[in-house]
Amino acid sequence: LPVPSIAYRIDSFPAAALAPIFPETLRWQSSINGEVEFTSTDKGPKGRIALDAGEGRFELLLENEWQNLSYETLTAELDLKPDEADLSVRFSGPQLGKLSVDMTLDPTEEDRTIEGQFKLEGLDIALAGIFTGLEEVAGEINGEGKISGPLMKPLVNGKIALTNGRVVDPRLPLPIEEVAVTVLLDGYSANISGRIKSNARSEAQIEGEVDWQDAPGGEVHITGDRLPFSVEPYARLEVAPDLTIAFREGALRVEGRIEVPRGDIKIEGLPEQAVSVSDDEVIVGAEPEKPLVQSMDMDVTVVVGEDRVSFVAFGVTGDLEGTLRIGKDMDTRGTLQLVNGQYEAYGQELELRRARVLFVGSLAQPYLDIEAIRKVDAVVAGIRLSGPAQSPTTEVFANPDMPQSDALSYVILGRAPRGKTEDGQMSKAALSLGLTQVNKVTGQIGEGFGIRDLALEAEGSGDQTSVVASGYLSDELSIRYGVGIFEPISTVALRYDLGRFFYLEAASGLAASLDIFYTRDF
Structure with missing residues (x-):
C-alpha cells in the first residue's frame, strides 16, 4: 500500500488574512512563508512544519489609537517523530x-x-509605556530557565532580572529613578527581591514570594526610608513604609506601619467632586464581572509629624501630627491635630486653641473639632467649627457670654461694635458665616427645581440687610429673590442677558421696574 504523505509550500501568505481569529484590538501586518511535510508511518506520524513571518509588525489599539510594535524575526519549526515532537521558536x-x-x-x-x-x-x-500611558518607562529584562512537566501545567525554573529600570510620570505619587528586580523561578513559585530609589537619599526594599500551583497568591514585604511621596498639587511628603501585603483567592491583606515624619501640605482649593457610579449598578444584558479583590483586611498604623509636617489650607497654618489606625473596610480610628496653629479670618490672625480631625469610622468621613480665638483684654472670642467634615457647624462664641454679633466684632475688630451701623455689619457677617454652610445643600435643592447654581448670600448693611437666593433658569435667564432680615420687604427680579454688554432686568418689590443695563469693564 502507498504511504500517505503531504507536502505544502506557503509563499507570501498575508498575515492580515488571519484577522478573524484575532481580537479587534490586534492587527498583524506581515507575509508568512513556510513548508509543511507530513508522512504517516506504521510507527506514527513523521514530518516537519516550518513557518517564517520575516519582518513585520503588530498593531495594538490603545485609547482609540493604533500603536505599532515592530519585529525583525519570527520563526517557528516543529519536527514530528513517532515518539516525540520538537518545537523551536525564535522572536526578536x-x-x-x-x-x-x-x-x-x-x-x-x-x-x-x-x-x-x-x-x-x-x-x-x-513597551510598558505604550500599554500604561506613562510618560517614560526604561529598563531591560534578561532571563533564562528550564520548562518541564505536564504540557497544560508546566514547571518553570530559572531567573529573570530587570536592570536599569526607571519610570517617570507626573501622575505617579512616587518617582522611580532607579529600580532593579530579580525573580527566581522555582517550579510553581517564585521569590522576588528588588530595590527602588527615588533620589540619592531614599531607598525602598521589596522581598516576597508568589505561587500559582493552586489558586494564585503571594506575600510581599515593602520597607523604605525617606521616600518622596506627592499628591499634586496638595502635598509633598517623605514616608517610611514597613508593610506586608498578601493576596490569596480574592482576599487582600495589608498590615504594618507607615511613618510620615516630614513634609508640606498646602491646599488652595478643592476640585469639584465627581459623581461616582453606585456599587450596586447593574448593566442590563451584561454579565457582572467578578472583582479581582473581593475582600480587603487592613491593619495599618500611620504616624504623622514626628519631625515636622507643615499644613496650610483655607487660612489655617500649623504643624500636623497624630496617629491613625486603619482597619478592615478602611475603618479608621485616631486623631490628627495642628500644633502652633494660626487661622486667618476677616483679615485677622486668630490663635488655634484646638484643631483636631477625629476619625471614628470611615476614612473619608472624619469629624472636625476646631476653635480659633482672639483675646482682647478679659474677653476671649472666637469661631468654633465642629461636626462631620462634609457638613460642619460653624459657631461664633465668646467668654463672657454676649450676642453673636458682639462676639464677631471682637473677632474682626478687636472690640465691641460702636453704634447701630457696626452692629448691622456684624449681623451681616454672622449671617454670611451661617449661609456658607448651607450653600452646598442649597445647590442640590436648586438642581431639583431646575435652577442651576442656586446660592444664598447676605446683602446690604444695617437695617437693609437681607438674605438673597439667586440662580440660573437657563444660560441667559437668571432669577433673584430677597427677603429683608430687619424689614419685612421681599423683592424678586428676573434678568435676561442680551449679549456681551447689555442685559434686561424686571424687578418687583416696594416698586416695580423694567430696566435695560449697559456694563463695561475698564
Whole structure:
C-alpha cells in the first residue's frame, strides 16, 4: 500500500488574512512563508512544519489609537517523530530583544510531558509605556530557565532580572529613578527581591514570594526610608513604609506601619467632586464581572509629624501630627491635630486653641473639632467649627457670654461694635458665616427645581440687610429673590442677558421696574 504523505509550500501568505481569529484590538501586518511535510508511518506520524513571518509588525489599539510594535524575526519549526515532537521558536525585534524557546514533547504520555528551555535577552520595558500611558518607562529584562512537566501545567525554573529600570510620570505619587528586580523561578513559585530609589537619599526594599500551583497568591514585604511621596498639587511628603501585603483567592491583606515624619501640605482649593457610579449598578444584558479583590483586611498604623509636617489650607497654618489606625473596610480610628496653629479670618490672625480631625469610622468621613480665638483684654472670642467634615457647624462664641454679633466684632475688630451701623455689619457677617454652610445643600435643592447654581448670600448693611437666593433658569435667564432680615420687604427680579454688554432686568418689590443695563469693564 502507498504511504500517505503531504507536502505544502506557503509563499507570501498575508498575515492580515488571519484577522478573524484575532481580537479587534490586534492587527498583524506581515507575509508568512513556510513548508509543511507530513508522512504517516506504521510507527506514527513523521514530518516537519516550518513557518517564517520575516519582518513585520503588530498593531495594538490603545485609547482609540493604533500603536505599532515592530519585529525583525519570527520563526517557528516543529519536527514530528513517532515518539516525540520538537518545537523551536525564535522572536526578536529592536525593542523586543531576543526570545528563544526550545521544547520536546512526548505525545505518548497521558499528560503530554515536556522538557525544554527558554532564553530572553534585552527586552526593553519601554513597551510598558505604550500599554500604561506613562510618560517614560526604561529598563531591560534578561532571563533564562528550564520548562518541564505536564504540557497544560508546566514547571518553570530559572531567573529573570530587570536592570536599569526607571519610570517617570507626573501622575505617579512616587518617582522611580532607579529600580532593579530579580525573580527566581522555582517550579510553581517564585521569590522576588528588588530595590527602588527615588533620589540619592531614599531607598525602598521589596522581598516576597508568589505561587500559582493552586489558586494564585503571594506575600510581599515593602520597607523604605525617606521616600518622596506627592499628591499634586496638595502635598509633598517623605514616608517610611514597613508593610506586608498578601493576596490569596480574592482576599487582600495589608498590615504594618507607615511613618510620615516630614513634609508640606498646602491646599488652595478643592476640585469639584465627581459623581461616582453606585456599587450596586447593574448593566442590563451584561454579565457582572467578578472583582479581582473581593475582600480587603487592613491593619495599618500611620504616624504623622514626628519631625515636622507643615499644613496650610483655607487660612489655617500649623504643624500636623497624630496617629491613625486603619482597619478592615478602611475603618479608621485616631486623631490628627495642628500644633502652633494660626487661622486667618476677616483679615485677622486668630490663635488655634484646638484643631483636631477625629476619625471614628470611615476614612473619608472624619469629624472636625476646631476653635480659633482672639483675646482682647478679659474677653476671649472666637469661631468654633465642629461636626462631620462634609457638613460642619460653624459657631461664633465668646467668654463672657454676649450676642453673636458682639462676639464677631471682637473677632474682626478687636472690640465691641460702636453704634447701630457696626452692629448691622456684624449681623451681616454672622449671617454670611451661617449661609456658607448651607450653600452646598442649597445647590442640590436648586438642581431639583431646575435652577442651576442656586446660592444664598447676605446683602446690604444695617437695617437693609437681607438674605438673597439667586440662580440660573437657563444660560441667559437668571432669577433673584430677597427677603429683608430687619424689614419685612421681599423683592424678586428676573434678568435676561442680551449679549456681551447689555442685559434686561424686571424687578418687583416696594416698586416695580423694567430696566435695560449697559456694563463695561475698564
